[in-house]
Amino acid sequence: MSYELLTLIWFVLLGVLLCGYAILDGFDLGVGILHPFIAKDDQERRLVMNSIGPLWDGNEVWLVTFGGALFAAFPVAYATVFSSFYTAFFLLLTCLIGRAVSLEFRSKVHSPAWRRMWDFGFFLSSLTAAMLLGIAGGNVMAGMELGPKYVYQGSLLSQVYWYPLLVGFLTVSLFALHGAIYLFLKTEHELQARVRRAIMPLFYVFAALYTVVTVVTWWHVPHATANLSDYPVLWIVPVLNALAVLNIPRAMHLGKPGYAFFSSSMVILALAALFSVAIFPNFMLSTIDPAYSVNIQNARSSQQTLGTMLIIAAIGIPCVLSYTVIIYWIFRGKVKLDSHSY
Amino acid sequence: MDVELLSRLQFAGTIMFHYLFPPLSIGLGLQLFLCELAFYRTRNPAWEAAARFWTRVFAVNFAMGVATGIVMEFEFGTNWAAYSRFVGDVFGSALAAEGIFAFFLESGFLAVLVFGWDRVGPTMHLLSTLMVFLGSVFSAVWIVVANSWQQTPAGYEIVWHDVQGEMMPRAEVTDFWAMVFNPSSVDRLTHTLIGAFVLGAFFVASVCAYYLLKGRHDEIAKRCLSISLPTSLLFTIAAAMSGHHSAQQLVETQPAKLAAMEAHFHSTDDPTGLYLFGWPDAETEQVHFGVQVPNLLSLMVYNDPMQPVPAMDQIPEDERPPVWLPFQTFHLMVGLGTMMIGVSMLACWSWYRDVLLQRRWLLWAIVFMPIAAMTANQAGWITAEVGRQPWIVYPSVQNGVEMMGLRTSEGLSESVTAEQVLSSIILFGIIYSLLFAVWVFVLNHKIQHGPESVDQLLEHKRKLAGQSMAEAFGQHGTSRAGGMMEDDN
Numbered sequence: 112m113s114y115e116l117l118t119l120i121w122f123v124l125l126g127v128l129l130c131g132y133a134i135l136d137g138f139d140l141g142v143g144i145l146h147p148f149i150a151k152d153d154q155e156r157r158l159v160m161n162s163i164g165p166l167w168d169g170n171e172v173w174l175v176t177f178g179g180a181l182f183a184a185f186p187v188a189y190a191t192v193f194s195s196f197y198t199a200f201f202l203l204l205t206c207l208i209g210r211a212v213s214l215e216f217r218s219k220v221h222s223p224a225w226r227r228m229w230d231f232g233f234f235l236s237s238l239t240a241a242m243l244l245g246i247a248g249g250n251v252m253a254g255m256e257l258g259p260k261y262v263y264q265g266s267l268l269s270q271v272y273w274y275p276l277l278v279g280f281l282t283v284s285l286f287a288l289h290g291a292i293y294l295f296l297k298t299e300h301e302l303q304a305r306v307r308r309a310i311m312p313l314f315y316v317f318a319a320l321y322t323v324v325t326v327v328t329w330w331h332v333p334h335a336t337a338n339l340s341d342y343p344v345l346w347i348v349p350v351l352n353a354l355a356v357l358n359i360p361r362a363m364h365l366g367k368p369g370y371a372f373f374s375s376s377m378v379i380l381a382l383a384a385l386f387s388v389a390i391f392p393n394f395m396l397s398t399i400d401p402a403y404s405v406n407i408q409n410a411r412s413s414q415q416t417l418g419t420m421l422i423i424a425a426i427g428i429p430c431v432l433s434y435t436v437i438i439y440w441i442f443r444g445k446v447k448l449d450s451h452s453y
Numbered sequence: 454m455d456v457e458l459l460s461r462l463q464f465a466g467t468i469m470f471h472y473l474f475p476p477l478s479i480g481l482g483l484q485l486f487l488c489e490l491a492f493y494r495t496r497n498p499a500w501e502a503a504a505r506f507w508t509r510v511f512a513v514n515f516a517m518g519v520a521t522g523i524v525m526e527f528e529f530g531t532n533w534a535a536y537s538r539f540v541g542d543v544f545g546s547a548l549a550a551e552g553i554f555a556f557f558l559e560s561g562f563l564a565v566l567v568f569g570w571d572r573v574g575p576t577m578h579l580l581s582t583l584m585v586f587l588g589s590v591f592s593a594v595w596i597v598v599a600n601s602w603q604q605t606p607a608g609y610e611i612v613w614h615d616v617q618g619e620m621m622p623r624a625e626v627t628d629f630w631a632m633v634f635n636p637s638s639v640d641r642l643t644h645t646l647i648g649a650f651v652l653g654a655f656f657v658a659s660v661c662a663y664y665l666l667k668g669r670h671d672e673i674a675k676r677c678l679s680i681s682l683p684t685s686l687l688f689t690i691a692a693a694m695s696g697h698h699s700a701q702q703l704v705e706t707q708p709a710k711l712a713a714m715e716a717h718f719h720s721t722d723d724p725t726g727l728y729l730f731g732w733p734d735a736e737t738e739q740v741h742f743g744v745q746v747p748n749l750l751s752l753m754v755y756n757d758p759m760q761p762v763p764a765m766d767q768i769p770e771d772e773r774p775p776v777w778l779p780f781q782t783f784h785l786m787v788g789l790g791t792m793m794i795g796v797s798m799l800a801c802w803s804w805y806r807d808v809l810l811q812r813r814w815l816l817w818a819i820v821f822m823p824i825a826a827m828t829a830n831q832a833g834w835i836t837a838e839v840g841r842q843p844w845i846v847y848p849s850v851q852n853g854v855e856m857m858g859l860r861t862s863e864g865l866s867e868s869v870t871a872e873q874v875l876s877s878i879i880l881f882g883i884i885y886s887l888l889f890a891v892w893v894f895v896l897n898h899k900i901q902h903g904p905e906s907v908d909q910l911l912e913h914k915r916k917l918a919g920q921s922m923a924e925a926f927g928q929h930g931t932s933r934a935g936g937m938m939e940d941d942n
Contacts, residue, residue, distance in 0.1 A: 164568060165567070172556040175522075175526055175556055176552030176553060178527060179548040179550075179552040180549045182530065182537065182541055182544070182545030183545030183546040184545070186538055187541070189529075189537055190533075190534035193527055193529075194530060194532070195868060197532075197877075198873060201880060204524050205884060208520040208521070208523075208888070211516050212516065212517070212520060214516075215513060215516040216513075219895045219898060260617060260867070261616075262867045402617065412545065412625070413542050413612070415625065415626050416542045419546060419629045420549060424553065430557070430558075438562070438565065449571055
């Protein structure tokens with residue numbers, strides 16, 4: 112297999128891992144963002160948390176594996192991206208820790224104050240994590256102040272301006288919508304009715320932000336559409352994306368929430384694909400001089416490593432998919448509380 | 454303060470905090486699996502009650518391990534970007550393999566382990582426990598492989614790349630299996646895993662000994678002791694044997710580290726002794742208050758009491774590791790190990806003679822053994838990591854060619870400032886202190902609560918059977934059938 116092809120395969124595989132992460136952790140981050148507004152009493156909060164109870168940990172592994180795969184396949188990109196977003200990543204780590212322990216510790220002690228504290232922790236860390244992921248995505252999209260030898264020259268504040276913030280809000284609304292549809296599938300009775308009433312307002316917020324971000328990206332990030340004009344066949348991605356967005360209210364209206372969940376997953380998939388198309392072949396575009404950009408050529412590891420890693424992925428990914436299916440199958444159906452619930 | 458010192462402090466702090474949890478998860482995983490295997494074979498509900506209890510303890514610990522582990526994976530990129538660029542080809546592939554082969558396995562089946570007690574049958578549950586245990590072991594395999602490669606690199610070459618006009622070196626894999634099975638991988642992995650098994654065995658034994666001292670949960674405590682005491686004896690002895698093997702390999706690959714561990718400053722033609730304890734001073738190259746057994750180090754390292762061991766003065770001055778810390782942590786580890794062997798032997802002997810319950814002082818000693826095991830694990834880790842300084846990647850000889858190493862000071866991120874690192878240390882210092890307090894609190898809460906009694910468990914199962922009967926007759930409106938995609942509303 113040629114070096115060029117291997118590089119391309121790994122760029123795509125990283126996209127797959129990122130999509131897997133966004134779709135799977137997307138709904139449990141969304142559940143975290145929504146839970147103070149949706150669940151009224153302790154019983155309902157427990158139901159909401161346990162709807163993701165067995166799954167959130169496995170979902171987060173997609174991010175961990177994405178990090179490891181980026182390190183192995185494109186070490187320069189890994190090093191540059193992570194060191195440039197130093198503060199943002201430490202905040203993200205704080206949020207991921209916060210979520211894990213909020214879920215794990217909330218029900219361990221029977222005290223309302225203890226539970227309120229972890230409820231708040233769960234909400235805040237889910238919201239901030241979604242926001243930070245969006246802000247990082249927005250920055251990567253728009254390009255960053257990368258100087259010679261891949262050294263980031265901007266400051267933290269230059270990462271927090273209107274465009275990444277807008278992408279951050281879009282991410283939050285998308286995950287919240289995705290999480291609401293998931294919750295609708297997992298809950299019943301009065302709680303489900305409340306979730307149902309939240310879905311359409313969330314959809315309108317998301318659709319509005321989606322339109323705004325699309326328009327401003329066109330205007331603010333001109334290079335994002337370069338690949339689309341070079342390869343018109345790629346237009347299929349935004350078209351499918353728009354269709355998937357419109358399909359969410361349709362499916363809910365038809366009473367097919369499973370189909371709506373599939374659609375919101377497809378929206379995430381399409382947005383992640385658009386993101387990849389927009390940045391390709393760069394991982395991080397330098398706004399100082401395009402020659403300083405980190406791209407798939409100068410960031411990749413050796414041909415031998417990319418090849419070995421492909422074998423590892425070819426053995427590992429079918430295993431991962433098969434036991435992911437087993438786990439989701441075992442925990443199918445409406446969420447019920449039992450002695451092992453959070 | 455300078456970025457290097459702060460980044461090293463940050464890495465040391467976060468990895469030591471993280472390293473509280475994985476060894477306990479691995480060790481408890483084995484105990485849990487043995488417990489469930491006993492239940493599977495005997496179908497005795499007491500074993501099930503025990504397994505359910507250890508599952509809850511395991512879950513609390515596992516969550517902490519995952520939460521703090523993600524930090525480690527990101528820190529290579531955030532703080533050690535130059536290092537990441539140098540070794541990404543090698544180190545990244547081990548890390549990615551860990552994600553694909555270990556994390557998915559353990560996190561997936563953890564769901565069945567923790568939430569599946571009333572959902573899947575005993576066979577599936579036993580299998581899930583095994584998968585979680587294997588997943589945690591695989592995780593250790595890849596991480597120790599990656600770390601060992603930094604200590605004794607193999608299967609790679611240095612390739613120079615043109616980076617915007619400047620040539621920069623990078624380690625690239627030439628032989629994947631030589632990289633994986635580098636000279637120290639197997640020794641270090643064996644020793645690390647055994648250390649984890651010792652910790653898990655002592656943790657279970659400690660909780661059980663505590664119950665017996667307080668006269669609670671007697672039946673379940675005795676059952677679990679019958680598993681944990683023999684395993685603790687087996688693995689404490691194995692730890693000593695594998696440690697001995699590691700020292701023999703160390704003299705070949707990292708003589709500087711061995712010299713530091715033993716504060717062996719001056720080469721002579723005489724056989725080398727082994728310090729039992731002491732206070733080494735690298736300035737004056739002396740060991741104060743040292744008590745030495747003659748010839749013992751020569752014997753241990755070469756199986757020959759007369760052969761001298763190379764000393765620190767054979768290492769160029771700017772490549773010498775610190776001495777005091779590796780010396781003390783190594784001796785602490787060996788001392789604690791010896792003590793743990795003693796306690797295990799005594800406990801097993803007393804158990805065999807059926808007098809353990811009368812020896813309350815011995816039960817109290819067992820209660821405190823997890824602290825010894827945890828300290829020994831941490832001390833071993835410090836010895837290994839401080840002993841390889843100033844190298845982050847050790848220089849090595851491949852096919853007779855001297856390969857360049859990477860100094861720790863050369864591995865830093867250029868774009869990260871001291872203020873950023875300091876603020877992350879403060880942030881994580883606060884978070885980790887809180888987490889530690891909560892972890893101890895919750896763990897104590899679980900242990901004080903203890904396992905369900907056999908009667909409670911049977912009652913729980915009867916209720917459950919009643920519910921599913923009711924469901925089968927359609928008294929509850931909802932059905933469990935139907936996946937996520939085909940909702941029946």
